[in-house]
Amino acid sequence: MSEKEFEKELGFQTRSVHAGNSPDPATGAIQRPITMANSYVLPYDPSTVNWSTAEGNVYTRNGGANQKYLQEKLASLEGGEDCVVLGSGVAALSGLFFSLLESGDHVVFSSVTYIAVYRLLNELFNNKFKVETTIVNTTDPDAVRAAIRPNTKLIHIETPGNPTLEISDIRKIAEIAHENGALLSVDNTFASPFNQRPIELGADFSIESLTKYINGHGDAMGGAIIGKKEYLDIIRAQAQVNLGATISPFNAWLIMRGSVTLPLRMKQHNENTLKIAQWLEAQPGVSFVAYPGLESNKGHEIAKSQMKNGFGGVLSFGLKADHDTYNKFVSNLKIITSAVSLGHDGTLIVFLGEDDERQYLYPEEFHNGFFRLSVGLEDSEDLINDLKNAFNAVGL
């Protein structure tokens, strides 16, 4: 049995601990060390080096030791052939788009995505590089099919989508993409590979902001593209080397360390978030709760069919209140911190929406402003009490 086949037999938790790690041959250390070097010794005949690939270690922008360990682990966790790790989630997204798309190509993308995807595809790639782009509500596979053109090269979806938590059907959209000679990329950041593995569901690429669940501790940024080597070699040669969004060895090491506990943390995120979503749904001052784990949620059935272990740690909710009350409510929270980002150990809340230019793309209940809550690893009772006390303080 080859090493790769052997590894596939192992469970997700075992791979979270062991993939990408082995004793360090130089020192015998049982953890691979941080290699803080920006350059590596050249071979006897440097003319044999291809400066545009990441084969072998030459220069850290082309690939370094810690980056490669993390790539090994993430390819294993996502069930993909290969992985490219970059300096942020947005670097992974823009690297994918930059490498795959040419003038005259067409892209279909989800109406609800991370804001940089909207900027890249709806403002930059179309205006600067003449890439045709269509925004589609990808919760409806028929709408995706209807948007396909002969030159459609890529469909990019985000599920659950940030910040509305809407669910798109990965299996169905992968079929539509492949029937039409297009590729499917899925931003898997909200789910993490513990809950959802897009490549196993038929997608060509899974994109992760490592800044979120995979690192999990709110102390480093990174991004990853997982998929077939034939495409990732192009992304390395074109985007990693020439756009230069290299991850630092230290951040790659931190993320590697954080990812060991990904399955344990996700279990707690999944459990806490479902409890809090159910509690919020029963509060008279709450106007709506968006969480795919709720049976009342529109995307619940599809989420159940493609999210194996749970529904993730992010939910959004609205309050029956005015703007000033929103701010007062947040200022009364003692455990929950007002900050962007998500997937951290600590619970984070952010007020969004009232002046978001993309409001017209969101379901109606989101139009008057809403909160995105990234539920952390604390005791759910303490989080519920924190929310309860803050509601009471503002008369909700």
Ligand SMILES: *Cc1c(COP(=O)(O)O)cnc(C)c1O
């Ligand atoms: C945060 C986030 C990104 C961007 O990742 P960075 O690491 O902040 O660049 C992309 N997609 C989703 C869904 C995110 O939540």
